[in-house]
Amino acid sequence: MDRLLERPALRALQSSHGRQATLNAARAALEAWRTTAAASGSPFEPEAFDKTVDAALEREARAALRPVINLTGTVLHTNLGRAVMAPEAIEAVTSVMRGYSNLEFNLGRGARGDRDDHIEGLLREFTGAEAATAVNNNAAAVMLVLSALAEKKEVPVSRGELVEIGGAFRIPDIMRRAGCKLVEVGTTNRTHLRDFEEVLGPKTGMVMKVHTSNYQVQGFTAAVPPAELAALCHSRGIPFSEDLGAGTLVDLTRWGLPHEPTPAESVANGVDVVTFSGDKLLGGPQSGLIVGRKDLIARIKKCPLKRSLRLDKMTIAALEATLRLYRDPDRLSQRLPALRLLTRPHAEIKAQAMRLQPAVQQAFGNSAVVSVMDCRSQIGSGSLPVDRLESAGLSIASPTGGKRTGAFPERMAKLLRERPVPIIGRIEDGELRLDLRCLDGAETEQRFLEQLTGLMQEPAR
Numbered sequence: 201m202d203r204l205l206e207r208p209a210l211r212a213l214q215s216s217h218g219r220q221a222t223l224n225a226a227r228a229a230l231e232a233w234r235t236t237a238a239a240s241g242s243p244f245e246p247e248a249f250d251k252t253v254d255a256a257l258e259r260e261a262r263a264a265l266r267p268v269i270n271l272t273g274t275v276l277h278t279n280l281g282r283a284v285m286a287p288e289a290i291e292a293v294t295s296v297m298r299g300y301s302n303l304e305f306n307l308g309r310g311a312r313g314d315r316d317d318h319i320e321g322l323l324r325e326f327t328g329a330e331a332a333t334a335v336n337n338n339a340a341a342v343m344l345v346l347s348a349l350a351e352k353k354e355v356p357v358s359r360g361e362l363v364e365i366g367g368a369f370r371i372p373d374i375m376r377r378a379g380c381k382l383v384e385v386g387t388t389n390r391t392h393l394r395d396f397e398e399v400l401g402p403k404t405g406m407v408m409k410v411h412t413s414n415y416q417v418q419g420f421t422a423a424v425p426p427a428e429l430a431a432l433c434h435s436r437g438i439p440f441s442e443d444l445g446a447g448t449l450v451d452l453t454r455w456g457l458p459h460e461p462t463p464a465e466s467v468a469n470g471v472d473v474v475t476f477s478g479d480k481l482l483g484g485p486q487s488g489l490i491v492g493r494k495d496l497i498a499r500i501k502k503c504p505l506k507r508s509l510r511l512d513k514m515t516i517a518a519l520e521a522t523l524r525l526y527r528d529p530d531r532l533s534q535r536l537p538a539l540r541l542l543t544r545p546h547a548e549i550k551a552q553a554m555r556l557q558p559a560v561q562q563a564f565g566n567s568a569v570v571s572v573m574d575c576r577s578q579i580g581s582g583s584l585p586v587d588r589l590e591s592a593g594l595s596i597a598s599p600t601g602g603k604r605t606g607a608f609p610e611r612m613a614k615l616l617r618e619r620p621v622p623i624i625g626r627i628e629d630g631e632l633r634l635d636l637r638c639l640d641g642a643e644t645e646q647r648f649l650e651q652l653t654g655l656m657q658e659p660a661r
Contacts, residue, residue, distance in 0.1 A: 201223070201226065201227065201230070204230070204249070205219075205222065205223065205226065207246065207250065209247075209253075209254070210226065210250060210253060213225075213253060213254060213257055216257075217257045217260075217261060221257060221260065222253065222257065225253045225256040225257050226249075226253050228256065229249055229252040229253050229256060230249070232252070233249065266621075266622070268622045268623070268624050269621060269622070269623045269624065269639070269644070269647065269651070270624055270638045271623060271624060271625045271626075271634040271635055271636065271639060272624055272625060272626045272635060273576070273577040273578060273593070273626060273633075273637060274577070274578050274579075274580035275538065275542055275577060275578070275579055275580055275637065275638060276446075276480050276481070276538065276579055277580050278580070280624065282480060282486070283480065283482075283483045283484060283485075283537070283538040284537040284538060284541070284638075285485065285522070285537065286521065286522060286525060286535060286536055286537055288522070288524070288525065288535075289484065289517075289519075289521040290518075291521070292518055292520065292521035293514045295517065296513050296514060297514060301513055301517075303315055303513045315510065315513075315516060316332070316334060316501070318516050319334060319516060319519055319520050319523060320332045320333070322520065322523040322524065322526075323489060323491050324491070326449045326463075326464065326523070326526055327449070327462075327463040327464045327474070328467045328468065329463070329474070329491035329493075330492070330493055330494040331491070331492065331494040331497035331498070332489065332490065332492075332497065333497055333500060333506070334478070334487050334489050334490065334510075334511050334516075334519065335487070335488045335490070335509035335510060335511065336488065336509050336510070336511060336515070337477070337479075337486055337488045338445065338475055338476060338487075338488040338489075339369050339374065339488065340488050340509045341443075341475040341476075341488030341490050342371075342475050342488075343374050343377060343378050343505070344488075344490070344503060344505050344506060344509055345441055345473055345475060345490060345500060346374065346375055346378035346379075346406075346408075347378040347379060347380075347503055347505050348499050348502070348506075349405055349406045349441070349473070349496065349499060349500070350380045350405025350406045350439075351378065351379040351380060351405070352379055352380075352381075352405075353380060353381065353404065353405025353406075354380070354383045354399075354403045354404050354405060355375060355380045355382060355383065355404075355406055356383040356384075356399050356404065356407050356408070357371065357382060357383070357384065357385070357407075357408050357409075357410065358384075358386045358391035358395075358409070358410075358423065359384045359385065359387055359388050359391065360387070360388050360389060360390075360391055360412070360417060360421075360423065361411075362382075362384065362410075363410055363412055371410060380405065381403075383399050383404075385398075385399055388417070389417055389419065389420055389421045389422075390420065390421060390422040390423075391422065391424060392422060392424065393428055393429070393432060395424075396424065396429065396432060400432070400433075400436050400438060404436075404438050405438075405439075406438060406439040406441055406473075407429065407432075407433050407438055407439070407440050408440075408441050408442070408443070409424075409426060409429060409440070409442040409443070409471075410442075410443045410445075411442065411443060411444045411461060425469075426442060426466060426470070426471055427469040427470055430470030430471055430472070431470065433472070434470065439473060439493075439496055440470070440471055440472045441471065441473040441475070441492075442466050442471045442473075442474050443474075443476070444461055444463060444466065444474060444475065444476040445476065445477065445480075446460065446481045447462075447463065447476025447478075447481060447482055447489065448462055448481035448482060449462060449463065449464070449482060449523075449526050450462065450529060450532065452481070454529075455533055455542070455543045457542060460481060463489075463491055472492050472493045472496055473491075473492035473493065473496050473497070473500070474490070474491050474492055475488060475489070475490050476488075476489050477489070478519055481538070481579070482522070482538075483522060483537065483539060484519050484522035484523070485514075485518040485519055485522070486515070487511060487515055487519055488509075537640075540640065541638050542579060542589065544591075544637055544640060546574075546591060546592060549592045549593075549636050549637055550572070550574070550592040552592075552636050552639065552645070553572045553593055553594055553636050556636070556648075557570055557571070557572050557594060559652065560596075560634075560652065563653075563655040563656070564596065564612075564655065564656060565656050566599060567599065567656050568596045568597060568599060568612060569596075569598070569599050570596055571594065571595045571597070572592065572593075572594060572595075573592065573593055573594065573595045573633065574590070574591075575591050575592060575593050575633065575635050576588035576589060576591060577589040577590075577635055577637045591636070592635075592636060593633055593634045593636045593637075594633070594636070595631045595632070595633050595634075596609070596612050596625075596631060596632040596633070597630070597632075608630070609627040609630060609631055609632040610627065613625060613632050615655065615656075616632075616651075619651040619655075620651065621647060621650075623648065623651055
C-alpha cells in the first residue's frame with residue numbers, strides 16, 4: 201500500500217483529498233480488485249487502479265445537497281427546493297454570512313432588538329396588517345397560532361377544509377399537537393354561516409378557515425365568505441384566523457395566471473390572523489408568515505413555541521431581500537425567478553426546445569429518439585392544483601418503438617440523474633420527458649448542454 205500511495209497519481213490525490221481519505225479509498229479499491237482477481241484471475245492494472253481511487257474520492261467529496269436542473273415541469277417543486285432565489289436574496293445571504301450582523305440589535309437605540317423588525321414593516325406594507333411575525337415554515341405558523349390563541353379550547357373548522365398536505369400534515373393532527381379541540385362544522389361539500397353560529401360558545405378559542413390550495417371540490421358546494429365569518433366572530437369576541445397555504449402578495453391575474461387569494465384580501469375581509477408560506481408563490485426562502493391584529497400577534501410572539509420556530513439570520517436576509525422586490529411591481533416578473541418561470545411564454549419555450557433538440561439527439565445518438573413536444577407545466581407545492589401552464593420540451597423515446605415499458609425511460613432518467621449536475625425530468629407514457637419551462641436563461645441552458653458531454657459513453661448502472 202505504501203508503494204501504491206507513492207504513485208504520482210495517488211500523490212496528487214492526497215494533495216487534493218488528504219492522505220487518510222486517499223488511503224481509505226485505495227484500500228477499498230485494492231480489496232475490490234482482490235475479490236475480482238480471486239474469481240477471474242485478472243491482472244493488477246495500476247492505471248485502472250488509480251482511476252478507481254480517483255472516482256471513489258470524487259464521489260465522497262461530492263456534497264449531499266447539490267444543485268440539479270429541474271425539467272419536471274413543476275416550478276415550485278417541493279422535492280427540488282421550491283422557489284429559486286432572486287440574485288438580491290442570494291447576495292443578502294452571503295453578506296450576513298461573512299461576518300456579524302444586527303440580527304437582534306437595534307442600531308438606533310444601541311440595545312437589544314427583535315429579529316422580526318427586519319421584515320415586519322415590509323409585511324405590514326404589503327398586507328395592510330397591524331403587525332407581523334415569521335417562523336420556519338407555514339405548518340409551524342399554523343401550529344403556533346393555534347397554540348397561542350386556542351390551547352385547551354375549541355376551534356371550529358369546516359369539514360371541507362380539513363386538509364392534508366405533503367408529508368402527511370393534517371389539520372386535525374396539528375390541532376391535537378397544539379392542544380386544541382377540533383369542532384367540525386358543515387359537510388364535506390357545503391358549509392353555511394349557521395353551522396358556525398350553532399357551535400360558537402364560551403369554550404371557543406378561535407375560528408379557523410383553511411384555503412384548500414392543494415385540491416378543489418366542484419359541483420354542489422357552498423362555503424362561508426371570509427367577510428361574513430369575520431363579522432360573526434367579531435360579534436362574539438372570538439379571533440378569526442385564515443390559513444392561505446401557498447400565499448402570494450400580488451394579484452397573479454396581472455400576469456395571466458389564475459387568481460389566488462392574498463393576505464391583503466384576507467385582512468380587508470376582517471380576518472384577524474393570516475398565515476401563509478414564504479417559499480411558494482411569494483418566491484422567497486422557506487418560512488411561515490403570520491400577519492394580523494397587533495394584540496393577537498403580540499400573544500403569538502409570547503408563546504413559548506415561538507423561540508423554537510424562529511428564523512435564522514440567513515433566512516431573514518433572503519426573505520427581506522425578496523420582499524423588497526415587491527416594491528417594484530412593474531419589474532417583479534423579471535426580477536423574481538418564481539414569477540418569471542411561471543410566466544414564460546409558450547412560444548419562447550417552444551423555440552428553445554427546437555434549438556436544443558439537435559444537441560440532445562446528438563448526445564443520445566442511436567440510443568433514443570429525441571422529439572420536440574408540447575406539454576403542460578404545473579405551479580406545484582399545493583398552489584393552484586387544477587391549473588396548468590402551456591409549455592414545451594423534449595421527449596426521449598426508445599428507438600425500437602413497440603410496446604412501451606418502464607425499463608427504457610427509467611434507464612434514461614437514471615443516466616441523466618448521474619450527471620455531475622443531475623438533470624431531473626418526468627416519466628410519462630413510456631417516455632422520459634424534459635419540460636423546459638424552468639431552463640431559463642443562457643447560463644442555465646449552457647449548464648444543461650455541458651451535462652450532455654459523453655452522455656452515452658457509459659451505460660447507466
